[in-house]
Amino acid sequence: MSTATVTPPKQAATPTPKARTGRWRPVVWHVIVTAIVLLLLYPIIWLVAASFKPADEVVTSLSILPNNPTLENYTAAFDGIAGVSFWSYLGNSLFVAIGSVAGNVVSCVLAAYAFARLRFRMRGLMFAFMIGTIMLPYHVVLIPQYIIFQQMGMVDSFWPLILPKFLATEAFFVFLIIQFMRGLPRELDEAARIDGCGPIRIFFHIILPLVRPALITTAIFTFIWTWNDFFSQLIYLSTPSNYTLPLALRLFIDQTSVSAYGPMFAMSVLTLIPIGLFFLAFQRFLVQGVSTTGLKG
Amino acid sequence: MVAQQVEAVTSPPPQESKRDQARRKRNAKGQTGVAYLFLTPWMIGALLLTVGPMVASLYLSFTNYNLFTAPEWVGLDNYVRLFTEDDRFLSSVSVTLRYVLLSAPLKLAAALAVAMLLNRPRKGQGFYRSAFYAPSLLGASVAIALVWRALFTDSGTVDTLLQKVGINTGGWINQPQYATIVIVILAVWQFGAPMVIFLAGLKQIPQDLYDAAAVDGASKWKTFTSVTLPMLTPVVFFNLVMEIINSFQAFTGAFVVSNGQGGPADSTLFYTLYLYQRGFSDFQMGYASAMAWLLLLVIALVTGLLFWSSGRWVFYSGEDK
Known part of the structure; x- marks a missing residue:
């Protein structure tokens, strides 16, 4: 200068x-x-x-x-806590997180494609409703959902945590993928349509390969949020052998002896390691994802 | 960029041209079937896990229900009891309001300040940005809440440090007047996510405006208040709405710090924590449903007020084009 x-x-x-x-x-x-x-x-x-x-x-x-x-x-x-080994908690956490990732990615991209590219009856109404559910506090559906899962005999299993993800209940990710799809040139669809492709083939052959970055963002954030999630796991899981890592950590608080502090922090570190690895591997993705969509992170 | 997101959220799908409309009429019938096929999982979820449960919890809020016997209709009784007989409810409302009013502005102020600091072309900017963002990924976890519990306990690190400079608090998490603050600090610590959004917003501000301000001899502060801040109001608005909605629902930090009790003296009895206690410890599902619907109404009201007020202070540069 x-x-x-x-x-x-x-x-x-x-x-x-x-x-x-x-x-x-x-x-x-x-x-x-x-x-x-x-x-x-x-x-x-x-x-x-x-x-x-x-x-x-x-x-x-x-x-x-x-x-x-x-x-x-x-x-x-x-060695774990409450007679259950660390590996069991880790396995449960991984199962819930990976199941949620699969559910969110599949169900949200399907819904997003319909909203972003297809014309259908009551589209405006459904879109407004979908956006509204982003801001809906979970608590207002929590108790009836609990009753439903209880009557299906699914309380104290992983189903109440994973099943809703396969039904695109996390509207935020639907919105994220819609926004990404809106950025893709419509000419691609048009060209394919002229070549005789229907909406289903356009989805699988044109849209799906192109939205991969949005799906990766969805996958990463779903994993981290599910991994950190405490509230719904606390509500649905009740026997220690089904506990995930956050619930296992919570057990340490009940232990009054100071000697439990060290192991508690060791397990805390072990719990945070996967997030740390994700962060190192995908930090650009994460930061970009936040800045373009306003994800809460 | 984020401003566009805000508009995308607040406005209906983009207007179609005449030709599109004509084409839509032709296609609507043919595409509706396929579209509903793609929407099947979402529609099942929306009906069975959202609309149905919303209606059900509204109904339950007018009943006594303990999960094991049939719900018993009590009219407005739950709502009346909340406001007239339940001191713990009232204190959970005041704790939560204090938390929202403290954490959201402080977090956004920190986010904006650090974003301003980072927003210059320097080496290592990307590294710093990531480092500031890291707490946002970790902060929601039980593990970090446990760290906060230990840092702010009696003769923990913070207490010991304060004693060295002659301030004797005797630990923060065991004193009603400080315990809420511990959770506020945990929230402010995660300012990285809104900061990243602020940074993206700052990059969108046209350089000509800064050049013009420099030509006019504006001071740095004046440039900030007259150029940066007005241009950034859509992002401020977006962040504010998101933070307020989220902080009304804060749970994990308060639960871990108080071991699920909300103590000492209910000073960390956040709204959602009390709802959890009533619903899932006492199995007063009707009462908890009434609390849930009140929460929804308050969040809707506050969000509505924010949107209503936004016309007065949020500046969309796209409008005058």
Whole structure:
């Protein structure tokens, strides 16, 4: 930016770069931003450190690094809690999450295609209703849903958690995929139609391959939200052998002894690892998904 | 971009041209069958898991129902009891309102401030953006709520640090006047998601406006209040609606921090937590349904008010074109 008199290029965000103070600005900026990042990530760092601390250090010790690092917490965490091993909780969580992903992706893309590309009776009414359900609080359907699943004998199984996803009840993802489809050029459909393709073939051969990015976003967010979900799992699962990881973690709170703190944090770390891996692998996808659709994340 | 999303949510499907309309008439009949085929899962879900249950819970809200014997019609009794006999309900309303009024504005203020800080072409911007976003993915989990419980407990990290500078709180989660704040901090900590949306909005603001402001000699603050903020109001509006709707339904943090009790002294008895206790600990399903419908009405009312007020303060640049 030595030629300040010339009109600055379009990308320049600060309109008046002052030559002398300007050189230090990036440094100051990096220091400030890094400080905020560290403050923000402190609880996560604290958690990871605590999982390696012996019982007497876990809560009260101020030092981040454990004085006497130990792996005992992890041994205990893998043994599980309430007589059920960690692997059982992990398996249950994975089953629910993967089932939900499959359900959401399949059912939402089908509904989205109809809304985005097909003409049908009561389309406006149904679309308005679908958008309205995005803002609907879950609690208003919770109790009757519970009664339905109870009468079908499905309470304390994974069905109440997975089945609704196969019925496109998470309208948010329907909307996300609709928005993505609206961005695809209609000429593609037209060309296919002229070639004699019906709506079903257009869906499978043209639309479906092109909306893959939206489906990946749907899959990632469904996985993470289901993985973190606590409320519906708390309501529907009642025996420890059916518990998912969040419910298992919750069992630790009831334990009054301080010795349970270490294993609790070790299991917390283990619970967060899949999200961390997703984050590292797909961070661009995630951030892009949020910024283009306003996902709550 | 997000502004378009807001409009897409608030307005009916895009207007069709005359030709499209003509074509639609031709196609409507032929496509309705196929469309309903694609919509079958959604329609089953909408009828059996949304419309049906909504009607059912409205009905149940006028009954006494414990899941095991038939519902008994009591008219408006549940609603009357909520407001006249139930102190815990009233305190859950006040706790939740305080939480919504504190967490949503603070979270959005933090999100906007950091977005302004990040919105410049510097090395590592993408990395920082991701780092700020990470808490939004983790924050809803039980694991992080457990960390908050430990950080803010008596002689936990926060308490010990405050003691070093001479402030003795004796832990936050066991004191009614601080416990709600712990959950607010947990919410504000997750400002990354609205921040990313703000960043996307900031990128949409045309550079000419900034150039013009610079030519006029506007100060940085003036540029922010006269250019950035007005251009960003659609995004602010979108974020505000989403945050308010979500924070009315906050549950996990309060449940974990208070071990499902809502204590101390009901200071973390969030609305949804009390609803859960009434419905799934006491099995007063009718009473809990009345609470659920009140929640729906309040959320609808607040969202409606926000949309109504948006005409006065939300600026859509597309309108005057």
